Amino acid sequence: MILSGVGRRHGARRPWVLRGVDLELPAGTLVRIEGPNGAGKSTLLRLLAGVGAPTEGRVTGRPRTAYVPERFPAALPFTAAGYLVHMGRAHGLTAAEAATRAAGWLERFGAEGYARTPVAELSKGTAQKVAVAQALMAAPGLLVLDEAWTGLDAGARAELDRAVAERLGDGATVVFVDHDPHRLAGASPTAHRLEGAGLVPVTATSEGPRVRIEATCQDPTSVPPELPDGTTLERAGAGTPAAIRLTTTTAHSDPLLRALLAADPPWHITGLTRLPARVPASVPGARADSTTVHGPDGTTAREPDGTYCARDRARGSDHGRDAAPAPADDPPLAPYGRALRRTAALTRYQTALLARSQRWLAPVLLYAAALGIGVRAGQPVLDSLGYASAVLLPVAAWIVRICATQEPPAARAVSAAAVGPRRAHLAALVAGLACALGLGCAGAAFVLLISDPADTGGTVAVPLLPAALAGLGAITCCALLGAAVGALCTRPLVHRRGWSLAAAALGSLSVLVAGVSPANAAVSALVSGSATGTVPSTSLPAAAALAVAAGAAALTSRTSALRG
Incomplete structure (x- = not known):
């Protein structure tokens, strides 16, 4: 997907919100958009998602797209499941597929109990889960997230992180804005910053020295529920005692050690290793230094070369996965149909x-x-x-x-x-x-x-x-x-x-x-x-x-x- 000379203004007499934006989004990339409030981040994301057309320039090569707005409205006269089925059908799913995927994504975000609840009666956080689910259930080729983590609880935020990793692993492009500067930092996103009315790339820097913590415990479920941003978790085995390996920044290592020792039952620290600084994969010539597994269930994994493991994709949840692509010999009028x-x-x-x-x-x-x-x-x-x-x-x-x-x-x-x-x-x-x-x-x-x-x-x-x-x-x-x-x-x-x-x-x-x-x-x-x-x-x-x-x-x- 390519943006060429894109500009956007609100009204003929108003100044340009965006001007001369050039951006290429290859498949399988994670892109973060930065900038101060009012810089035009949401406007740029709406143009990327196809919600509006640019005043000047053009956008080409947009794949099937899903969008999560900053604030999802509660004034919809549908149940959560009913709305998701409607949106799934709008994305091209059948009614049965849409219903199945809607139930699956609500379950993944811990909102299955609200499937029959009217959207107008949902809390802000639960309504946001519905907004995220409608985007993920179609398995889009371009996923645009405008502060989609806002209002979600810790478990749902982690689930959205895993869902983003799944989309990247399947070759989709993900563009996001978030107020947390460390959001998805472990996935090494390519960052661009809005300055004035233009877009400039942000030079990637190293994340500083990191620490690897190895620990064992009789109860594998006593892992701290909220890991610091950028922390990766690997499980060494399913036996007893359970063994894990945590990799985090030096700033987060002491609080993480205290959380492990204070767990019930406590974790036994078997190893503590200082690692060199990790350079984000977006820096030319850089390579990841270890395999990363997001989440304790190992559903998403990244190999040292930055590719995702087919083995883990097969093991992971299939909720919201895309249907098989259309055959290459589709009749010429099939897209119109x-x-x-x-x-x-x-x-x-x-x-x-x-x-x-x-x-x-x-x-x-x-x-x-x-x-x-x-x-x-x-x-x-x-x-x-x-x-x-x-x-x-x-x-x-x-x-x-x-x-x-x-x-x-x-x-x-x-x-x-x-x-x-x-x-x-x-x-x-x-x-x-x-x-x-x-x-x-x-x-x-x-x-x-x-x-x-x-x-x-x-x-x-x-x-x-x-x-x-x-x-x-x-x-x-x-x-x-x-x-x-x-x-x-x-x-x-x-x-x-x-x-x-x-x-x-x-x-x-x-x-x-x-x-x-x-x-x-x-x-x-x-x-x-x-x-x-x-x-x-x-x-x-x-x-x-x-x-x-x-x-x-x-x-x-x-x-x-x-x-x-």
Whole structure:
């Protein structure tokens, strides 16, 4: 993955947050981004994850990506397992695979007891475990962590360290920001620092002299639960007494010795060796000086040459491991099919989010009330269908506005990293349009049940099936144009809620009354046909509305990437 001349600014009149950033991220590398608060670390990570597009420059070669935001939102109307299944399907997993991996990762982070708990009821630390799990369950080729360790307990932090090592061992790239300067120091990350609006490499330095402690104990489980950062643990055997070897810095050696001697039962120190300084592997010509095993179970190991042991990967947990790569002889359109399935999965997620949030209730009640007031039993069917279509347009704009704004920003960033910001925004628009179309079809069925299949004067019979088709065409036309109005009058084009509501109301009215509007043409055709008893064709206005809606969706989806 390569960033070439990437720049990012927030608004045309604001200074550049990033400018001229060049960065190459080979597969299997661990990269740390440093810099003071406000330097643009989170902005850079969002660009790497594909949450937003750069203002200038380009990003090429991005693999399948997962992103953990700095603060994961609690305002999601799903259980922890339900949310993870939705995100797993957005990453391309089947429902069964997503459910299995979700359960596995929750177990690894000690949160299996919260699988059926609503996310809104989780503590900050447990919610953060869900955020980390959604990223790891897809086994991404690029893992972007924005202070992902914040809020996690000691066991979960250690588990995340092991998960990062697993991803690196499988050839993935991991980019992270963390407030702890020693985070993952034992893995020798390549560091870059943001200065001004640019990115400069940090020269790696040695870690200073280290100490190797060898000890035995009758109880192998009495290892201190929290080892200092940068400390490695090796088990010499599974017999009794158990033997371990700990390698740490001189600054951490005395506290570690005291912890071993104070354990119950205490450890017997059998060896104490001073080692030379270790130079990080990112320094040219440097080599690791010993095998490193992260964690007491030996699930992840690094050989002296920096490669990971296939033997230990086979022994380790398979939760969240990637499925087999696609065969090389995949048909040419296979990537498009996979992208379509992932977008469809995110559309289902957006629909479920709308249904569970109950924000649909107000526009649905408004539409039902409008039909109850304006449609009476025995009225001409074409007149009533025209009225039902016209009323649907502002309701559709309202529903699409809800779908475009209902997801919390951090959760939206996670979705955008999974499928891309354009597809994530398009999924929200499609979910809103589908809801509006379903509502319009229900309204049309109600009209057909109680209306009189005759002209306005009641003298000419109107065939019911052609009238129903003409009414559905008008409803489709108004739903599409309402969706276009809703998309254009909210984020990412209009951010202020007051302005958004006013623009949506004015836009809906304008689309209904403008003579050149397809919605006006479709509704007018139904009213005119009712006067003569002739069923009009509304297919042409519906086709024109489809073109307008597609243009609005393309514009707002592109803008959502630029402003993401």
